[in-house]
Amino acid sequence: MKKGDHLFLVDGSGYIFRAYHALPPLTRKSDGLPVGAVSGFCNMLWKLLREARDTSVRDTPTHFAVIFDYSSTTFRKEIYPEYKANRSAPPEDLIPQFGLIRQATKAFNLPCIEKEGYEADDLIATYARMAEAVGAEVTIISSDKDLMQLVTPLVSMYDSMKDKQIGIPEVIEKWGVPPEKMIDLQAMTGDSTDNVPGIPGIGPKTAAQLLEEFGDLDTLLARAGEIKQQKRRENIIQYAEQALISRQLVTLKTDTPIDVGLEDFGLEPQNGPKLVAFLKSMEFNALTRRAAEATGVDASEIEAANLKIEAVAEARGPDLDSAGSDASPEAATASSQMVVSSKPPSSNVSATPADLVKARTDEALSAKIDRSAYTTIRDVASLQIWIDEAMASGIVAFDTETTSADPMQTEIVGLSLATRPGKAAYIPINHKSRDGDLLGGGLLEHQIPEAEVFRLLKPMLEDASVLKIAHAMKYEWLVMHRHGIDLHPVDDTMLISYVLDAGEGHHTMDSLCDRWLGHKPLAYKDLVGSGKSSLTFDKVEIERATEYAAEDADVTLRLWRLLKPRLVADGLSSVYERLERPLIPVLARMEERGISVDRQILSRLSGDLAQSAAAIEDEIYKLAGEKINIGSPKQMGDILFGKMGLPGGSKTKTGQWSTSAQLLEDLAAEGHELPRKVVDWRQLTKLKSTYTDALPGYIHPDTKRVHTSYAMAATSTGRLSSSEPNLQNIPVRTTEGRKIRTAFIAAPGNKLISADYSQIELRVLAHVAEIPQLTQAFADGIDIHAMTASEMFGVPVEGMPSEVRRRAKAINFGIIYGISAFGLANQLSIPREEASQYIRTYFERFPGIKDYMEATKAFARQHGYVETIFGRRAHYPEIRSSNPQLRAFNERAAINAPIQGSAADIIRRAMVRMDAALKDAKLTARMLLQVHDELVFETIEDEVEATLPVIREVMENAAMPAIALSVPLQVDARAAHNWEAAH
DNA sequence: GTCCGACCGTA
DNA sequence: TTACGGTCGGACG
Incomplete structure (x- = not known):
């Protein structure tokens, strides 16, 4: 090595731990072998070496080595037995990766350096100083502060994860002292992760300030009496010895005996077949392809390497000998080799995710909380x-x-x-x-x-x-x-x-x-x-x-x-x-933004409702012949079915008369006056108490807006729920109710945009059950309920009576809900036999639906859960219950969950992508609300036209690219000043 | 004060 | 016939 050369030293052990925690967990597809850190490591090496070939990049390596810790017993333990004694065993899914990363290094044709009794940091220090001595440049690939003491004009560091160069100015910026004072700084602050004691009460800020004032640790200790702060002075005097020991611990050894010299670090050309074989065995497909292209080999002709997992001790974390495991130092440091595909024999080294889960479950139960x-x-x-x-x-x-x-x-x-x-x-x-x-x-x-x-x-x-x-x-x-x-x-x-x-x-x-x-x-x-x-x-x-x-x-x-x-x-x-x-920050921001609600509109509506309700109350008292609490179903039931002797339908499970709206409606249809009044009164008081009177109480004193709270983990299907206030059940079906929505308004100069999926659940059903008539109807954009009616009853769509379509619509919804004759009969107010016949006819016309429902039930019985198209699971532990009612209920829910849940997943995907899409389009629109198949936005008036297509685009393509639905998704979006008009 | 059932608003 | 949350009355303590 000579002046002008450039040595790259990779802190392999440091990288492993950092990559493990920073990168998403990744496993080998075929057998679940954890390879997240290996993947990150390979990608990093690839990038560093690719740049090495790229002559346009200035800092390219001529020499290269990857350095590892060897074992946990180092000379530092002799100085201070407590050194790194607080380390717990490494994560189980990391253990197999120690060996794999060493193999990766060799596959990249790079020197793999480790030395018993020394830490990687000492080897790096030694090599760095050697290279510097001959005038070569050195880049240490690490972000570990323990290595910063090595930085000089010729030696710098590079944080590969943050793509950040660390030179002298960066060290000073981060720690307040130049690199040569890092040792004294670390000696004073100590390091809780390595159990380096330092001086109590001294952190980096104080240490830097003291070093600035006194120059170095020795001077500081000699003149400690001059320190003004009493506690600090006492601590420094009392713990002087401890600081000196700490300094020995943090000082890297620059004279580590080495077995491999710098001359052996010269960068060799890639061995294409060897590298591709390794990457292939890891199932890193993208990198395999790139490596094959770059080295000019045909990946398909190369067999995946037959890998073995070596148990390797890593001083960084795994204190294998003190972890109470059967991994003796011998087993840990030698090469007790285990074939990946076979189970590790009586070892706590977890080769599969399932082993890891088992180990963690045991760990969790056995560890006591103090x-x-x-x-x-x-x-x-x-x-x-x-x-x-x-x-x-x-x-x-x-x-x-x-x-x-x-x-x-x-x-x-x-x-x-x-x-x-x-x-x-x-x-x-x-x-x-x-x-x-x-x-x-x-x-x-x-x-x-x-x-x-x-x-x-x-x-x-x-x-x-x-x-x-x-x-x-x-x-x-x-x-x-x-x-x-x-x-x-x-x-x-x-x-x-x-x-x-x-x-x-x-x-x-x-x-x-x-x-x-x-x-x-x-x-x-x-x-x-x-x-x-x-x-x-x-x-x-x-x-x-x-x-x-x-x-x-x-x-x-x-x-x-x-x-x-x-x-x-x-x-x-x-x-x-x-x-x-990714939905966490999205929902948090929606909650933080809130939505504007007009207090005056609600107040006026409340007054109107109170008046109308009061008028009805008087009439009810007259008809009932006494003053009762109309809001008490118990009292109302006694009047209607006891005193007045109306034909009471069913009783509730507590033995009370049922006074449901449906039942009262039926009585009203037979000409009874009182039930009609009660139904009307209930609607008015419901609107008043739940909405016009309650909502103003949720207006935030500072923001003057209403901030709902979304529960992310409340439903079994993957839907969100909204509470305090619930903004997912604001009335929309009746004229009276819709007035509540006019109180939800855009800020001055803004508009609200409401964008909702059209028939998303039926579209999902068409996709998952693969129903040709349904997919065709959605592709053609025709009325799905009319098409259903036409198929079932043989009535042409043209001039179809509304009642026929209504029944088909009820059946379509019934299908999504896991239809039963009882439920459909109830919904349509028809005899159960008739409902039964409808269902039979439906299944004859759409046999795929029947198949899908049976298959879903069978899957649920077998696994105890069902899945959405994106793999979300909903569990039904009671689906095998011997109670037929309970079982049937669980079956219906299990049929519904993949449909409702897939739709919920689709809108979640849209929400996760929405902010970036709006930002890319340089739009200021902000998501405010989600109502299962609808998103509500607020945006400045001038941007409405540009915003609508962006929203539709994101929502309609939300399933892609994970799932290519066999039906198109259709989104209707409109803007207006209030929610009622926009919807 | 706290809990539960009935009822009803939404998708 | 699916999934929720809020309000009320009424019973319990």
Whole structure:
């Protein structure tokens, strides 16, 4: 090697862990072997080497090596036995990848370097200094701060994941000190992930400031007495020795004995067949193709390499010898080789996702939760230690404690973090004393100021390499967004559970904790009480709050470790990653925007309704002959069917007379006056109490808009639900009801756009059941209910009586709902035999429907769940019940779920894509509401015409490219000043 | 104060 | 005949 050469040193071990956490989990298709980190690693090497051939890129390597940790026992353990003693075993689905990445390195024809007793960092330091000594340039492919001490004018670092060069200025910018002072800085701050002690209370900021003032650690220790802050001075004096040990630990060895010299790192040409064989064995299809093209080999002629998984110890995380496993140092460091396709013999090394899930399930149940082990963070330095640990580990579970369940109204009281199972802390921020004056208690002491907490947390919360985990992340996201934080990337244990187990009970943290961890966490109610005497969380004692809040973060992290691998094992990763996780920020922003509701219109309507209802009330009292509570079905039933002796139809299951609208309508049709009045009265009072009177109470005091809350994990089918207020059941069917919608208005200068799918569920049915007449009718754009009627009854579409079409329409809906003769008879008010005959006729005309329904039932019976076209599952654990009614109910639901659920998935896909599509088109339209098959937007008037086609385009193509539907999707979109007119 | 059933608004 | 959430009355404590 000589001056002008350029050596690339890849921190292979560092890369593995970072890639594992930062990249989406990926498994080999054929057998589920986890290969996410291998994939990231190969792509990175490919990119680095491709640029090496590209002469237009300046910084190209002439020499190249990939460096790995060898084992966990290094010379540092002799200096300080506790070094890295806090490391837990690596994730099980990472273990097989250690060996694979080494094989990948060899497949790329690159030197693969490791040395017993030394860490990769020491080898990198040694090689970097050697190359520098002969005047060559060095690029270290890593973002590890431990390597930053090596940076010089000739040595720089490159963060391949963020595509960021790290030179001297970047080090100074990030740490406040030049590279040569990094060792002293690390010696002072310590490193919680490696268990390097440092000096308590000294974080990077303080350390940089002290180094600025005193020059170096030795001088600082010598002149520590000059430090003004008492606590800091005491700590530095008391822990001086510890700082010196820490310095030894963090100082990289530049004289590591080496077996391979720089001259052997010269970049060799690719061995095309060898590389392609490896990539093929990993089933990295895109990269295989690229590699074959670039090296000029025919991939189809090359057989996939016959891979073996070597058990390899990695000092970075896997402390295999202390993990209590049977992986002895010998087994770990030598090459106890296992063929991938066979089960690993009596080993806890998980080769398949199922093994991993099994291991994690056992782990979750056996590990006990100890609330007394949690920490309360009351000062900036301690907080920084936790943040550093989160940054280093790349994973953190968190939970906010707030004053309200409504993220739009709430104040943050505190925040908890968990970095490892059992390791969690609570940061009290706004706890108040309970016995305050009338204004409420004052802020308690020893809490870090809110602004400071957010300032410190923000970089971590927004760091692309740190995964933030919460239970019900949308709430956290929204609270954080309102504090100016763009939380990402995220995982949500509630949504993971929902994807895995929709239909198997609720997905609250308490129920999951009980189910999976066999543990009952502290109940919120026990802290704050209930009812009138309940407190807001800011009045909870900090000690109690710590136990509760930290436990939530701890439990969230434990649940994540258990549930996340199940996504891979069950083949549900894409449902989670495409339909659930990306919807979190989309829905959060919709909730945050809210919609404008006109108070005056509602108030006027309320008055009108009150008047009309009062008039009807008087007439009802007259007809009934006494004053009763009309709103009481019990009292109304007694009057109608007891006192007045009308023919009562059915009784409810509690033995009361049924007074359903349907039944009263039937009585009215027979000429009875009172039932008609009751039906009218009910409609008016329903509109008044549920809508005109309740909605104004939801207008936000600051935004003056109404902010609903969408539940992402509430339904068994994949639909959303809306509450507080429910904006998915605003009246539309009756003239009176529709007036409510006129109160939903666009902001001044804006319009509302309503875009809804036409007959989406019937279209989905036509697709999944493959019904030629239906697909043809949708392709031709003809009236689907009329076509159905025509097929069934032999009546031509032209001049069809409306009653005939109405019946066909009811049957079509009935099919989607898992039709029964009883239900159809009820709906159409016809005898059950007649309904039965309709259904028989329908199935004769559309035999594919019958086949589809039978096949769906059989699938559900066999598997206990059904699937949408995108693979979302809905579970029906009671479908094999011996109770015929219960079983039949589950069968109908199972028939409905793939149809309703596929439609729900389609609109979810549209929503996930919508913001980017509008942005690309440079439009300002914003999504406000979702009503199952409808999206409501708000946009400035001038952009309406340009916006409509963009919305339609996204919605109509939402199934693509995952699914090419056999029917077109049709979207009707209109703009107006209010929702009624736009719909 | 809390729970449940009846009823009814939406897709 | 599918999927939801809100309001009310009434019974329970």
